[in-house]
Amino acid sequence: xxxxxxxxxxxxxxxxFTREVAQWVARxxxxxxxxxxxxxxxxxxxxxxxxxxxxxxxxLRAFFHRLVxxxxxxxxxxxxHTYEGPDDMPAHIKSALLPVSLSxxxxxxxxxxxxxxxxxxxxxxxxxxxxxxxxxxx
Amino acid sequence: xxxxxxxxxxxxxxxxFTREVAQWVARxxxxxxxxxxxxxxxxxxxxxxxxxxxxxxxxLRAFFHRLVxxxxxxxxxxxxHTYEGPDDMPAHIKSALLPVSLSxxxxxxxxxxxxxxxxxxxxxxxxxxxxxxxxxxx
Amino acid sequence: xxxxxxxxxxxxxxxxFTREVAQWVARxxxxxxxxxxxxxxxxxxxxxxxxxxxxxxxxLRAFFHRLVxxxxxxxxxxxxHTYEGPDDMPAHIKSALLPVSLSxxxxxxxxxxxxxxxxxxxxxxxxxxxxxxxxxxx
Numbered sequence: 001x002x003x004x005x006x007x008x009x010x011x012x013x014x015x016x017f018t019r020e021v022a023q024w025v026a027r028x029x030x031x032x033x034x035x036x037x038x039x040x041x042x043x044x045x046x047x048x049x050x051x052x053x054x055x056x057x058x059x060l061r062a063f064f065h066r067l068v069x070x071x072x073x074x075x076x077x078x079x080x081h082t083y084e085g086p087d088d089m090p091a092h093i094k095s096a097l098l099p100v101s102l103s104x105x106x107x108x109x110x111x112x113x114x115x116x117x118x119x120x121x122x123x124x125x126x127x128x129x130x131x132x133x134x135x136x137x138x
Numbered sequence: 139x140x141x142x143x144x145x146x147x148x149x150x151x152x153x154x155f156t157r158e159v160a161q162w163v164a165r166x167x168x169x170x171x172x173x174x175x176x177x178x179x180x181x182x183x184x185x186x187x188x189x190x191x192x193x194x195x196x197x198l199r200a201f202f203h204r205l206v207x208x209x210x211x212x213x214x215x216x217x218x219h220t221y222e223g224p225d226d227m228p229a230h231i232k233s234a235l236l237p238v239s240l241s242x243x244x245x246x247x248x249x250x251x252x253x254x255x256x257x258x259x260x261x262x263x264x265x266x267x268x269x270x271x272x273x274x275x276x
Numbered sequence: 277x278x279x280x281x282x283x284x285x286x287x288x289x290x291x292x293f294t295r296e297v298a299q300w301v302a303r304x305x306x307x308x309x310x311x312x313x314x315x316x317x318x319x320x321x322x323x324x325x326x327x328x329x330x331x332x333x334x335x336l337r338a339f340f341h342r343l344v345x346x347x348x349x350x351x352x353x354x355x356x357h358t359y360e361g362p363d364d365m366p367a368h369i370k371s372a373l374l375p376v377s378l379s380x381x382x383x384x385x386x387x388x389x390x391x392x393x394x395x396x397x398x399x400x401x402x403x404x405x406x407x408x409x410x411x412x413x414x
Contacts, residue, residue: 002308002381002388033139034174034274036379037159040390042326047240049230050180055219056230062216063206068339078338081331085330092325092332093339100324103174103239103380105140106276111273112140114178134379134388136310138274138414170278172312172412186376187368188318193357194368195303200354201344201369241312241377243278243412250410252316276414 001028005037005133009123012065012087014057018111018119021135026109028137035111037119038101040132041082043091044123051118060122068093091124098122106137121128139166143175143271147261150203150225152185152195156249156257157271159220164247168274173249176239176258176272182261183236184271189256198260206231229262236260244275277304281409285399287321288341290323290333294387294395297411302385302405303414311387313395314377316408319367320399321374325392336398344369367400374398382413 003024007017025035037099050056070086071079071127081089105112113119121131141162145155163173177184179195188194209217219227240257243250252255259269283293301311315322326332331398346362347355357365378395381388390394397407 001166002383021160024147036381038380038388040388040393042324042392044392048180049234053219058228059217059227060231060234064234066216067205067343079335080343081329081335088333089335093336094337094376095324096325096340097233099238100375103241103274103379104176105174105272107140110179112176114180114270116179116180132390136379136383138310172414185372186318187372187386191357192307197355197357197365198369198372204354237376238374241379241412242314243312243410245278250314250316250319252408255316258310267412 001137003135005129005135007131007133008080009121009131010124010128013061013101014120014122015109016050016051016118018051021100021119022111025106025111025137028114031109033106033138034103035106036101036103038138040134042095043125044121044131045095045100046102047098047122049070049120050116052116064094087126094124141273141274143273145259145269145271147259147269148266149264150261152187152258152260154189154256154258156189159257162222163244163249163275165253169247171244171276174239174241174245174274175226177211177218177259178270180233181263182259183233183238184240185236185254185258185260188254192256202232225264231249232262239252277413279411281411283397283407283409285397285407286404287339287402288303290325290396291325292396294327297395298387301382301387301413303317307385308380309414310379311382312377312379312412314410315397316410319401319410320407321371322378322399323374323378323398324393324394326376326392327395328392340370363402370400382393
């Protein structure tokens with residue numbers, strides 16, 4: 001079975017969608033199988049991360065902002081693909097560093113994630129976007 | 139078919155488990171298919187890396203320690219999620235940078251890894267842990 | 277179904293092979309399923325990236341060259357695995373940071389990539405190589 005999840009984002013950061021995915025898996029076939037997700041964009045990522053303390057999400061965003069600063073930061077003066085704004089090429093770089101596809105075994109209709117693992121879209125752009133995630137269960 | 143591998147770690151570094159996986163695949167069905175692994179943690183990673191020279195593993199650990207220093211390093215003073223120790227938030231960051239799931243085609247009961255590729259758990263925490271890897275073969 | 281794609285590289289950078297993959301998927305079974313790719317090397321990567329503006333590819337290469345400089349750069353003096361040349365250990369590090377396997381849902385014989393997404397081999401070594409990518413469709 002396949003479906004598409006659409007996640008609305010409003011600027012850089014993590015957007016959890018574990019519940020939407022778990023609910024779809026719970027009512028789909030097969031009961032035991034493999035779920036695969038692919039984000040259909042090159043300026044946002046998928047991520048499995050801790051879902052307990054929201055400070056983790058802020059720290060992740062801060063780390064990647066420092067590792068890949070905006071194109072108008074002097075450290076990034078070597079970038080050439082800048083006409084779509086200072087957050088565009090850094091978004092492509094972050095989308096290379098972070099997952100574009102993820103696979104999760106399913107047992108008895110449940111994702112075999114660990115206790116503290118949640119599913120996120122990691123948005124890298126400032127403007128609001130609707131991000132599409134293609135899903136496949138078999 | 140599904141199973142769970144449990145890998146005991148004793149501090150940061152790479153722990154190879156190619157043999158355990160290859161033996162399970164060799165005695166499982168189907169003979170031709172796809173193996174998928176998911177590490178059920180947010181402070182350790184999966185990795186496919188060179189299995190020939192152990193210096194590669196030390197250099198990988200050194201690089202990631204420099205890229206993401208402990209939280210008590212002045213360069214990381216912006217971190218806020220620090221109450222679980224200086225190696226906790228850097229472990230979450232490393233688990234975002236390195237693979238959480240991996241998929242490997244299987245032919246005639248054998249993993250189609252390259253000659254020099256081995257499967258590893260990359261532990262990011264200092265305390266000993268038992269790391270669970272969910273495996274799916276279909 | 278399984279196959280192997282072989283991509284010839286001539287130094288660091290991105291080599292698109294979307295067309296080869298799409299053509300194989302278009303004439304293979306099943307029509308609806310999941311394509312998985314695994315690069316069988318530890319010094320080159322797979323990547324899904326923007327296929328519109330070639331400047332993106334140059335900027336990606338420049339970023340990763342700065343993040344992981346050659347072993348003869350003073351910043352990398354801590355590396356020990358250096359006897360295969362200054363581009364060898366950095367290639368292993370880049371192959372840890374970038375994808376080794378990718379999974380893409382397929383519908384009606386077509387990859388469900390986004391409009392701007394292309395499939396690339398990201399070569400990290402200077403010498404020419406033939407890179408093998410194992411492919412599985414089911």
